[in-house]
Amino acid sequence: MSSSKTKRRLTVGIITLILLSLCLTATTFALVWATVSVENNLFQTGIVKINLNDGNPIINEEKFLFEPGATLKRDFFIENLSTWEVYYKIYMLNLEGDLADKIYVTITPKDSDDILYEGLASELTRARVHAADDTLEIGEKVYFTAYFHMPTTVGNEGQGLELGFDMGADAVQTKNNPNRLFD
Amino acid sequence: MSKKLKTLIVVLSVMLAVSVIALVSVLLYRHFAPSMQTTTTVPNNLIGVVTTPTPEGTTASPEEETEGDKIPDGEETEVGSLPDIHEGETTAADTTAQATQIPAVSLYLHNRNEGDNVPFEVMNMFPGDVETKYFCVRVAHSETVTVKYRAEVRKGYEILAEVLKCRITILNTGEVLYDGLMKSMPESLDFTVIPQDGVDSELYYEITAYLETSVGNRHQNRRLIADFHWWVEGELDPPNTGDAMQPIVIICVMAVILLILVPLLIKRRREGEDDEQQ
Structure with missing residues (x-):
C-alpha cells in the first residue's frame, strides 16, 4: 500500500x-x-486571355469558290476572359495560296458600318495590323463580321488560285500600357 | 529522492514565476507604449520622403508631402527637435515620452500611421504595377544593435519571385537597403540603430513591390506568399525580441498546462499533509 x-x-x-x-x-x-x-504577404498576377470564336473556323466550308464580284460574309466573336480590360487586334496568319493577293478582307463590328480592318488578305498580318480603337471590358463578348470579297477587276489571273489561312487575335492589358504595346 | 524532487519543483516554480512576470511586463510595455506615444509629439512622418530631415524651424514643402505624410489633427510636428540621423544608422527617432526602461532589447511593430504594418494583399497584378506598404518597427534598447529584415518567400511560390521585385527603403534616412528580385534578396538586410537617452528607436520601412513591364506570359496567374521578419542582432546577450502575438499564444498554451499542473500540485500537497497526519 x-x-x-x-x-x-x-x-x-x-x-x-x-x-x-x-x-x-x-x-x-x-x-x-x-x-x-x-x-501572409500575398501577390498575385492577373491573366490576359481571349476566346476567339470558341476556336472554331470562321469559314466552315472546305472549299468556297470565288469568282470576280463575289463576297463571302461570316460572323465570329471575341470574348475577353482576362482579369483586366484589354486592347485587341485581329489578323490573318499561315496564309497559303496566291489568292491572298486578290481577296479583300473587311472586318467590321457585327451590324455596323464601322470598318475595323480592311485590305488584301496578305496585308492583314500580325505585324501589320494595329490594335483596335475599342477595348474589351472584362468578360465582354463582341461579335464581328468578316467580308471576303473578290473585286470584279480580277480577271483570268485569279482562276485556279487558292487561299488558306488561320484567323488570329491578340490581346494585351490596358493597365500600364498607354502605347498599346503587344510585346 | 522525494526531497530532491520537491526542491527541483520549487526551483522550477520560482524560475517560471520570474519568467512569467518578465513576459507579462514586456507585453504590458508593448501594449501601453503606443498610447504614451500618442500623448506626445509625433514628428518626422516620413512616408514618401526620402530626403534628410528638414532644417530646424522649417516644415516640409507641399511638394514633398504625400498622402502618408498627413498627421492627424491635434498633433504637432516638431521637426527641429529630431535627433540627427546619419546614413546607415539611426537614433531614437521620435518619442519624447520617457517610456519604461526595458533592460534588454525589445522589438515590436508600431502603428504609427493608419495602414502601417498591414500585409500586402495585391491581386491582379500586371506588368508595370507598383504597390507600396509601410512598416514601423520600434526597438527598445540601450546598446547599439543591428536590426535585420528578411522577406521569406514560401515554398511553392518561387516562379513569381523570379520576376517580382521589391525595394526596401528606410525612410528615416532614405537609405535603400535593397532593390531587386524577391528571389535574390540577401538572407538579411541590416540596419544599425544607435540608442539615445533610453527612448525607443523607430525604423520606418517603405516596402515597394513591383513588376517590370517586360514580364511575360509565363508569369500570368501566379501567386507568391512571403513572410516578412525583423529581428535584432547586437552585442546584448540574449536579444530580447518578441512578436506581439507569439507570447500571447505561448501564454495560452501555458494556461492549459497550468490547468493540469495546479490540480497535480494540490493533490501532491494533500497527500503530503495526509502522510504527516499519519
Whole structure:
C-alpha cells in the first residue's frame, strides 16, 4: 500500500517537473527567441486571355469558290476572359495560296458600318495590323463580321488560285500600357 | 529522492514565476507604449520622403508631402527637435515620452500611421504595377544593435519571385537597403540603430513591390506568399525580441498546462499533509 502510494507520488512529482520545465521553456522562448513578423504577404498576377470564336473556323466550308464580284460574309466573336480590360487586334496568319493577293478582307463590328480592318488578305498580318480603337471590358463578348470579297477587276489571273489561312487575335492589358504595346 | 524532487519543483516554480512576470511586463510595455506615444509629439512622418530631415524651424514643402505624410489633427510636428540621423544608422527617432526602461532589447511593430504594418494583399497584378506598404518597427534598447529584415518567400511560390521585385527603403534616412528580385534578396538586410537617452528607436520601412513591364506570359496567374521578419542582432546577450502575438499564444498554451499542473500540485500537497497526519 505504502509502496504504491510512493510510486504514485513519484509519478505525480515527475509529471509536475516535466510540465514546469515545459512552461519555463515556453516563457523563455517567448522572451528570447521571438521575432517580429508580418506574415501572409500575398501577390498575385492577373491573366490576359481571349476566346476567339470558341476556336472554331470562321469559314466552315472546305472549299468556297470565288469568282470576280463575289463576297463571302461570316460572323465570329471575341470574348475577353482576362482579369483586366484589354486592347485587341485581329489578323490573318499561315496564309497559303496566291489568292491572298486578290481577296479583300473587311472586318467590321457585327451590324455596323464601322470598318475595323480592311485590305488584301496578305496585308492583314500580325505585324501589320494595329490594335483596335475599342477595348474589351472584362468578360465582354463582341461579335464581328468578316467580308471576303473578290473585286470584279480580277480577271483570268485569279482562276485556279487558292487561299488558306488561320484567323488570329491578340490581346494585351490596358493597365500600364498607354502605347498599346503587344510585346 | 522525494526531497530532491520537491526542491527541483520549487526551483522550477520560482524560475517560471520570474519568467512569467518578465513576459507579462514586456507585453504590458508593448501594449501601453503606443498610447504614451500618442500623448506626445509625433514628428518626422516620413512616408514618401526620402530626403534628410528638414532644417530646424522649417516644415516640409507641399511638394514633398504625400498622402502618408498627413498627421492627424491635434498633433504637432516638431521637426527641429529630431535627433540627427546619419546614413546607415539611426537614433531614437521620435518619442519624447520617457517610456519604461526595458533592460534588454525589445522589438515590436508600431502603428504609427493608419495602414502601417498591414500585409500586402495585391491581386491582379500586371506588368508595370507598383504597390507600396509601410512598416514601423520600434526597438527598445540601450546598446547599439543591428536590426535585420528578411522577406521569406514560401515554398511553392518561387516562379513569381523570379520576376517580382521589391525595394526596401528606410525612410528615416532614405537609405535603400535593397532593390531587386524577391528571389535574390540577401538572407538579411541590416540596419544599425544607435540608442539615445533610453527612448525607443523607430525604423520606418517603405516596402515597394513591383513588376517590370517586360514580364511575360509565363508569369500570368501566379501567386507568391512571403513572410516578412525583423529581428535584432547586437552585442546584448540574449536579444530580447518578441512578436506581439507569439507570447500571447505561448501564454495560452501555458494556461492549459497550468490547468493540469495546479490540480497535480494540490493533490501532491494533500497527500503530503495526509502522510504527516499519519
